[in-house]
Amino acid sequence: MNGWRTRYLTGMVVDATGAGMYLPLSLLYFHHVTGLPIERVGVLMTAGALFALVGNPIAGVLVDRFGARAVVVGGYLLRAFGFGLYPFVDSALGMFLAVALVAVGDGSFSPSIQSLVADIARGAERDKLLAAQRSLRNAGLGAGGLVAAGALTLGSDTAYQAIVLGTGLAFVLAAVIVGSIRYRPAAPRVRTPARGGYRTVLANRPFMILTALNVPVAFGYMVLAVALPVYITTQLGAPTSLVGTLYAVNTIGIALLQIPVTRYLVRYQRTRTTAAGAVVIGVSFVVFAALGVVSSSTAVLLVGAFVATALFTLGELMHGATASALVSSAAPAETRGRHLSVYQFSWAIPTALAPAVLTWLMTFSATGMWLVLAAGVTASALALVRLEPRLPQEAVRIAVPVPQPA
Structure with a gap:
């Protein structure tokens, strides 16, 4: 495995392990240290x-101006600083500010x-790198969750603080690892005039349609966490x-x-695999419906x-990594940060709305x-195939890999 690839994937595992340590106790931590009611x-x-949602568009501009690696590292350090503040939180306002700071870093990721x-x-x-990233991040989240579960059995203040500080240190280490990667960009990055802003992205109609088509699928991804337990x-x-x-x-x-x-799957067109x-x-949703x-x-x-x-x-195995590769390849290199920032809203908004929408349905x-979910994802798939001729062909058809990083 190339040195840059090893470092990159190691950074992803460290990042995910740290996040996995904290996720299971996010509500419990502040309830424990502040004494505030759990619902508050x-x-x-x-x-x-x-x-x-604020960090997301800011990150898009910064990526196009300073490069992706700098923003990834900056986001890690911002989250590490936020977690470093957690042990000092003793009020509702302090908690809100610390969480908001970490959220801005999360939005930039x-x-x-x-x-x-x-x-x-x-x-x-x-495609292969995104697949490896997705696989290893899942493993890292699981490993972090096991560490948290072991620490929570102690139930002490020290255990809670150790997990929080461990998460912050994991982000620092991930920043160091990712920041050490040296590579030659696969496509030259061209700085664009600031006056173009996000209007450049909104004028790219095929990309905006691609973004909109992800919304029904993003709602579908939320069922395991939101709808399935209740159902x-x-x-x-x-x-x-x-x-x-x-x-x-x-x-x-x-x-x-x-x-x-x-x-x-890399032998097939990305649009067809994603669809x-x-x-x-x-089909899985239809089977779930039939059970009732x-x-x-x-x-x-x-x-x-x-x-x-x-x-x-x-379906997730076929869609996840391939869709990410399709979208990042469909975004013009000179404004890729802003394009991917806009696309991320097709995940962020359904994630925020899913608890209310799915429980109402x-x-x-x-x-x-x-x-309804089955009809939505199927319609999205059919529309994606129809959109295929309007997307950049280098995004649709996977080129023969050419090693780029040093």
Whole structure:
């Protein structure tokens, strides 16, 4: 493995492990250290997290001006500084400011890291690198979660603070590792006049359509975290333990299979693979819907739930890394940061709205929710295939990989 690739993937694992340590106790931490009611902590964290939407467009401009690597490193250091403030939080205002600071760094990550991947890899190598990143980040999140689980059994202030400071140190280490990468950009970066701003992106109609088509799929991605637990336990009457098992099937499947699946798929056009993945996700939703209307047999429920989850995981394996490579390749090199920043809103907005939208749909009709989601991702897939001729051909068809980094 090339030295730059090893360093990059090591940075991703360190980053994800740190994040995985903190995610399971985000609400509990501030409830523990401030004594605020858990529901108030939740409201404050949501309000602070909205600042990620601010970090996203700022990152796009900075990437185009200073380069992706600088913004990735800066975002890591900003989050590390924010986590360094957490032990000093003793009020609602202090908590809001610390969370908002970390959220700005979080918002900068997606557009800057995708731009960095586009800088250091091209063609099939780009798809494979994104696949390896996705697989290893899943593994890192899982490892971090295990560390957090072990520390939480202690239940002491020292354990809580150690996890928070460990997360901050992980971001510092990730910044050092990524900052050490030396490479020759796969495409020359050209500074564009500031007066163009985001109007340049909005004028790129094929890219804006590509962005809009991701919205139904992004809602679909949220079902495992938002809709499935409620559906499985309240609508189907299954035990809560099944939710954790299905989630494990998905995360372990991604960690183990993303790299080999992507290596196989690079022979096909990215648009077709992305669309096929969305269709498979839609089929999984139809199976989930069917579970609510077919036999209530426990055996049928268990088999159906595992089949649906396996199909969802397969669709995610086909769609995830390939869609990221398609989008980063469709963005013009000179304004890639801003383009990817705009695209990221197609993930950020559904992520913010999914709890309210999906629970409302489920309240109206659980079966209807799955069918609406299935129709949305299928329509997105069909529209993507129709959009294919209007996208840059180097984004659609994967070129023979040419090693670029030193």
